[in-house]
Amino acid sequence: MESSTGKGLDVLSALARRSAEGVRHDSVTELARALDRDRSQLSRTIGALAEEGFVLREDAPRALGPHWRLYAEAQELTAHRLRTDGLTALEGLVAETGESCYLGVLVGDTTVTIAERVPPGSRQLGSWIGRPYPAYCSDCGQALLSDADDEEVAAVLARTEFVRHGPRTPVDVDDFLRRLARTRERGYSVVDEEAEPGLYSVAVPVRDFRDEVVAAVQVVGPRVRLAERTEECARAALRWGRRLEDALRGVERGPG
CATH class of the missing domain: 1.10.10.10 (Winged helix-like DNA-binding domain superfamily/Winged helix DNA-binding domain)
Structure with missing residues (x-):
């Protein structure tokens, strides 16, 4: 019974x-x-x-x-788990790829890093945590907007000035949407010298219990090293991204 x-x-x-x-x-x-x-x-x-x-x-x-308070409590738990289980995912991703890895969220028309892990010997100066970056050219902007339809994306970027940050920075909303279409097809984004010269990244969306994108896991490094490892890094990011999604949804996973 x-x-x-x-x-x-x-x-x-x-x-x-x-x-x-x-x-x-x-x-x-x-x-x-x-x-x-x-x-x-x-x-x-x-x-x-x-x-x-x-x-x-x-x-x-x-x-x-x-009751509305259930949603509020669930969102608070999601935010907490993003930072705790997110660090676990990043540590696993760094160990697997040997590259710097980050967890970002969307705030208006910018992305903000909420967690990061870098490999031993990294030459990163300072921390990216809490620093906003334009979503149209950030390492994880496309991944964070991948579930939104074109009209929603255009609304988010309606007042955004498309400043050139790298040799391949999108020039306008239509250009960004064309790149976003490829991200949706692949299931992960590739940002190739869009954020700054020589910088390359792969990012995957992370969905919560509502199946809504709430964050993105990123693998970031120099283009000369990462470009030829795109698929390898994407597979690793997708795997650790799914692990983080399971944690956000309260799904128990076995080892391995």
């Missing part, structure tokens, strides 16, 4: 899923039909969840939904 905790989690999962699918006003009757549950039993489960602050009930219309 399913436990009351299990029933409650099923209800929360169903409400979150249906909300993500665009179902705005879920009644007990509609939810019972969707879950193939007895309406009276489901109503008692929802009542208990509402008392504990997990479900929000509205009288007009008679709507149900996950």
